[in-house]
Amino acid sequence: MNYVEVILPFALDGTFTYGIPQHLLGKVTLGHRVLVQFGKKRIYTGIVAELQAEKKGDFKVKPLLAILDEQAIIPEKLLYFWHWMHKYYMCPIGDVMRAALPSAFKLSSESVFSLTDKFEVDKFKLSNTEFQICEMLLEKKVLALSELESKTGIKNLWQPLQNLLKRDLIKTGESVQEKYKPKIEKRIKLDETYDEESLSELLNHLEKRAHKQAELLNLILHKSEKDFAQQDLLKEADATLSSLRSLEKKGVIEIFEKKIDRLALFEGTSFEPESHPFSEAQQLAFEQINTAWKNHQVCLLHGITGSGKTHIYIELIAEMLKADKQVLYLLPEIALTTQIIKKLQSVFGNKVGVYHSGFNDAERVEIWQKVQNSEYKVILAARSGLFLPFTELGLVIVDEEHDSSYKQFDPAPRYQARDAAIYLAGIHQAKVLLGTATPSLESYENALNGKFAYIELKVRFGEGQLPEIKVLDLKRLYKRKEMTSYFSNYLLEQIEQRLERKEQVILFQNKRGYAPYVRFKESNEVPMCPNCDVSLTYHRLNADLRCHYCGFKATVEQICKRYDANDMQVVNFGTEQVEDEMRKRFPTARVERLDLDNTRRKNAHAEIIRKFEQGETDILVGTQMVTKGLDFDAVALVAVLQADHLLKLPDFRSAERAFQLMEQVSGRAGRRNKDGRVIIQTTMPDHFVIQTLISRGTKAFYKTELQQRKVFYYPPYYRLIKIGLKHKKSPVLWQAANALDQILRPRLKGHLLGPAPPMVGRIKNQYLADFLLKAPKDPATMAANKRVLIAASNHLQKQKNFASLNIYFDVDP
Secondary structure, eight states: OOEEEEEOSSSOSSOEEEEOOGGGTTTOOTTOEEEEEOSSSOEEEEEEEEEESSOSSSOOOEEOOEEOOSSOSSOHHHHHHHHHHHHHTTOOHHHHHHHHSOGGGOOBOEEEEEEOTTOOTTTSOOOHHHHHHHHHHHHHSEEEHHHHHHHHOOSOOHHHHHHHHHTTSEEEEEEOOOSOOOEEEEEEEEOTTOOHHHHHHHHHHHHHHOHHHHHHHHHHHTOOSSOEEHHHHHHHHTOOHHHHHHHHHTTSEEEEEEEEOOSOOOOSOOOOGGGSOOOHHHHHHHHHHHHHTTTOSEEEEEEOTTSOHHHHHHHHHHHHHHTTOEEEEEOSOHHHHHHHHHHHHHHHGGGEEEESTTSOHHHHHHHHHHHHTTOOSEEEESGGGGGSOOSSEEEEEEETTTOGGGBOOSSSOOOBHHHHHHHHHHHHTOEEEEEESSOOHHHHHHHHTTSSEEEEEOSOSTTOOOOEEEEEEHHHHHHTTOEETTEEHHHHHHHHHHHHTTOEEEEEOSOOSSBSEEEETTTTBOOBOSSSSSBOEEETTTTEEEOTTTOOEEEHHHHGGGSOGGGEEEESOOHHHHHHHHHHHSTTSOEEEESGGGOOSTTHHHHHHHHHHTTOOSEEEESGGGGSSOOOTTEEEEEESOTHHHHTOSSTTHHHHHHHHHHHHHTTSSOSSOOOEEEEEESOTTSHHHHHHHHTOHHHHHHHHHHHHHHTTOTTTEEEEEEEEEESSHHHHHHHHHHHHHHHTTTOSSEEEEEEOOSSOEETTEEEEEEEEEEESOHHHHHHHHHHHHHHHHHHHTSGGGTTOEEEEEEOO
């Protein structure tokens, strides 16, 4: 094998051919991480996707520069999964690589600068900046562009660097450095050759002549561990390194370096299976799942909230570990991992690993290595866990399988993690368990037609009862003046009663910030984002207005230069305002907020959930983060403050998602013999979603919604592909959209809608237009449509006036 096809982290079609130099022949395998030159100078990390004896064409190839790891970091089955994701979700395989690999694995060269032999101090007339650059290079010899910019404090140094390059005073090159470095710690241990008598003699000698060394040695002798950190020992003894070195010279101790795990270790296990027996319903479901897996790869476990699905998962995981198999446990939100990781670690100890965006680059690499070496048998992860290098995958659990967070919207690959998990499990011949209290319509229909096995858990674990649901008509309450701000008087009374009984309250409002937007009364103007066609959200805590699409931020003072600040009126309310009002109305209550704004700091979400779980918080205000699978003993009241936002979304899934969110958040109440109650505030009390929640008519809801989907050609009966276009100029965008429409409409099989602007027609100064293709589900039709879409996209982007047009595809949006 003389040549390799390499995947590079670019949004370009296909792989790139490189030659294998003589010294690397026989050492390169599929999935190896390699260093290659791409373009004239730049160097990048690539992944070997194929080995071949001959080139696939008559062209000159560059050689591989290096192999970066002893063993391939991408197992063959994972590489196969990458190829499937690239084809199915219609994105370049380089985009899959970028999504899959931890950043520390993706190296690229950086321009570095050094002085030439022609440079002499004071010989040349230089500007202040040019002189500053040369002075730094005299001291450090070689510096990267980023280092020069950091040291000078000047963001754009390109012009002075160009001037110096033209005069041949400096030269440039490319440098590549590994981003990941193992954590090394200096450790101490006693020399094994010393016996008890010799140590006693030495200690007596040191006590007379070197008190600090004697103190150190005495401390070491009383340690129960075989080795321990040098830093900790010196701190405990309040000693210097020289005292420790003296002991080393005497041969009594050995100082050595040891690779230290960056990941927190869990000491021991505390879960006793016999003290947590299954209920009768759980036992039956457990047996039904194992029986169903004999004929089905995928099982849908439809268990009402609080029915004890997690306990069943734990027993199924235990069975897999007995067979020496790995388990991937997917969750839609990082916030959910806080509670479940404790449960899993209490049973399986350090066999459990966690993987999500909250970890830094080095930690992600170490998790990757532990999964590949099978040190982690159970991985608890958000959707990115699909890309980990499993070698013995036996079971995939997709908890809260209905959740919209499993769908990756931007950037590519725009995959649905639930569906991708089923395909990944198929590659490994593993089993899949989809667990939820509110199945997605796709999964429910697959269960009805027999593609998935279907198991129900209809009762809550223990003596817990489903909470009472009370719906409040906001129109009537406002007319009767029974509203205080955005809260009904009845809700405020209920909160007060629950607080008096030392019970907890959850308030759900699916809008973050203080208010979704503000308005100036006199002019009736609403401050808008300068980069997006959307109003700015008011955040009172920092007194600023923010765009939740592009991140633009401005203070109220900056926005109010054109207006009178006293004329500003907040419109509607978000979680920040709810939190603020709860603190004012119930000054003795401990109030916390759980949303994206206050969980950006590492482990912030875990701390908020810990405090609520341990009774240190009385009222928890949150967005949909509070609806998902969290288990709290003392929650007796849950309120949905504004159900209308969920019911009125312009999306074919709005009824399904509203039902799921309200059913899920309702399920947080009354779990441990509490008199649970759910209050829903809405102007549409007669909406069929609300009525279904009250009557507990889950199956009636699914029947009605499935009938609607079939009539209007929506999933699960039809497949959807969204074709998105972006351009910085609106006229060019619509010219391209119309040209694409003329190409696609006669060639596609199915119903093509559009082009039309989406709900927000401009984001980050890019104008947007969308098409939506509804097509029959059969694979042949989908494959033919995908070929037409890709060919049309390539044809359009080759035209000069559309060269900067961005076309992307979202399969199963």
